[in-house]
Amino acid sequence: MALLEIRNVSRCFGDFTAVNNISLSIEAGEFFTLLGPSGCGKTTLLRMIAGFDLPNAGQIILDGVDLVGIPPEQRPVCTVFQNYALFPHMTVAGNIAFPLKMAKMSPPEIKQKVVEALEDVRLIGFGARFPHELSGGQRQRVAVARALVSRPKLLLLDEPLSAMDAKLREQMQIELINLQKEVGITFVYVTHDQTEALALSHRIAVLNHGQVEQLDEPSRIYSYPRTRFVADFIGTCNLFDGTIGAIGAIGALDASNELSEVIVANGASDTAERENTSGLAVHVVTTMPPKTPPQMSLMVAGLGRVTAALPPDAEIGRKGTLALRPEKIRISAVICENSADNHFKGYVKELLYLGDVTVYIVQTEGGATIEALLANSAAGRAKFFEVGDTVEVAWSFDAGHFLYA
Numbered sequence: 001m002a003l004l005e006i007r008n009v010s011r012c013f014g015d016f017t018a019v020n021n022i023s024l025s026i027e028a029g030e031f032f033t034l035l036g037p038s039g040c041g042k043t044t045l046l047r048m049i050a051g052f053d054l055p056n057a058g059q060i061i062l063d064g065v066d067l068v069g070i071p072p073e074q075r076p077v078c079t080v081f082q083n084y085a086l087f088p089h090m091t092v093a094g095n096i097a098f099p100l101k102m103a104k105m106s107p108p109e110i111k112q113k114v115v116e117a118l119e120d121v122r123l124i125g126f127g128a129r130f131p132h133e134l135s136g137g138q139r140q141r142v143a144v145a146r147a148l149v150s151r152p153k154l155l156l157l158d159e160p161l162s163a164m165d166a167k168l169r170e171q172m173q174i175e176l177i178n179l180q181k182e183v184g185i186t187f188v189y190v191t192h193d194q195t196e197a198l199a200l201s202h203r204i205a206v207l208n209h210g211q212v213e214q215l216d217e218p219s220r221i222y223s224y225p226r227t228r229f230v231a232d233f234i235g236t237c238n239l240f241d242g243t244i245g246a247i248g249a250i251g252a253l254d255a256s257n258e259l260s261e262v263i264v265a266n267g268a269s270d271t272a273e274r275e276n277t278s279g280l281a282v283h284v285v286t287t288m289p290p291k292t293p294p295q296m297s298l299m300v301a302g303l304g305r306v307t308a309a310l311p312p313d314a315e316i317g318r319k320g321t322l323a324l325r326p327e328k329i330r331i332s333a334v335i336c337e338n339s340a341d342n343h344f345k346g347y348v349k350e351l352l353y354l355g356d357v358t359v360y361i362v363q364t365e366g367g368a369t370i371e372a373l374l375a376n377s378a379a380g381r382a383k384f385f386e387v388g389d390t391v392e393v394a395w396s397f398d399a400g401h402f403l404y405a
């Protein structure tokens with residue numbers, strides 16, 4: 001059984017449903033993140049785990065015990081907030097010792113545990129300082145130490161780094177990863193920052209309108225978003241609405257016959273009539289090397305025919321979205337023909353120089369807008385193209401990810 005089981009939990013405020021029948025499990029030792037835009041319900045869910053709020057329906061089970069009905073201070077759960085919430089009149093050591101004093105631990109034991117906690121967050125030597133004598137990063141480390149000192153089963157962190165500048169945030173992210181590994185306590189982390197979620201988490205639940213849209217490892221969330229919302233919310237993504245025009249290999253897809261029901265079976269060498277899932281007769285036309293991944297062509301406004309990897313349950317005429325990350329797109333000057341599966345001529349409409357990379361917004365001849373990302377360091381050049389340059393954008397058939405949503 002998982003350490004934390006959230007079963008069919010809902011929370012309504014009047015007519016408004018902030019958390020809508022969420023179920024998820026978190027394993028012991030996981031760094032688990034609730035990620036979503038403002039108002040998606042992540043803090044409400046966290047508050048219910050902590051006991052500061054109660055669900056209207058559902059169960060929250062920690063280590064086999066239903067927490068609903070148990071007051072916050074009796075739950076083996078601690079929370080770290082964005083604003084640190086340290087006692088200003090107490091020293092660092094006093095702040096960290098506070099929950100141990102409340103638990104009536106003996107003074108020598110408290111002293112020992114405070115030293116260990118200061119070690120955990122690399123603040124040895126800071127015990128006698130007051131919070132106002134610390135930097136933001138140091139204050140948050142004290143808050144984490146105070147939350148961890150009583151060794152809760154679960155540490156909840158509500159946007160703990162959002163008040164920090166980018167550089168400090170990155171440093172604190174590394175510290176949190178290392179700390180979680182060292183202490184082995186399960187972290188449930190709330191953030192609206194997708195890069196933070198990708199960097200920190202073992203698994204991420206992406207929330208939208210009070211529901212989980214996708215629960216997965218960071219790399220899968222990024223590379224295989226399950227919905228259009230996830231593709232759009234995590235990183236930057238070109239999203240092309242398309243209709244499946246043909247199913248088969250690139251060579252066999254006849255441009256003059258876009259809606260033909262052509263199927264090329266892997267390894268098939270004969271010509272034969274088959275039936276597709278809708279019961280229609282389809283024509284097997286050619287031999288494919290056994291390892292060639294199945295493909296399809298999509299009809300996309302502004303681009304025309306786009307070749308893509310064949311998703312499950314593909315059928316001619318079915319609509320969906322091709323999600324294509326900007327870094328998967330290549331740009332070249334239109335001098336020689338590009339041999340990639342998909343290549344379109346256009347011009348650079350806009351660009352954004354970001355130092356290490358440049359974002360190019362390319363308008364294709366057909367009228368589509370495509371965002372591409374190029375690393376600048378490779379050729380030691382600041383930028384490869386200028387606004388107005390004629391270019392070709394290209395990507396391989398398996399660079400994108402097709403969604404039915």
Ligand SMILES: Nc1ncnc2c1ncn2[C@@H]1O[C@H](COP(=O)(O)OP(=O)(O)OP(=O)(O)O)[C@@H](O)[C@H]1O
Pocket residue numbers: 013018036037038039040041042043044045192
């Ligand atoms: N006590 C409350 N009374 C009424 N509505 C509430 C209450 N608490 C939260 N809400 C609403 O529930 C929704 C979810 O709020 P929640 O704080 O969980 O969002 P969030 O995803 O954490 O957003 P943020 O990142 O902005 O904190 C919001 O629309 C919010 O206005």
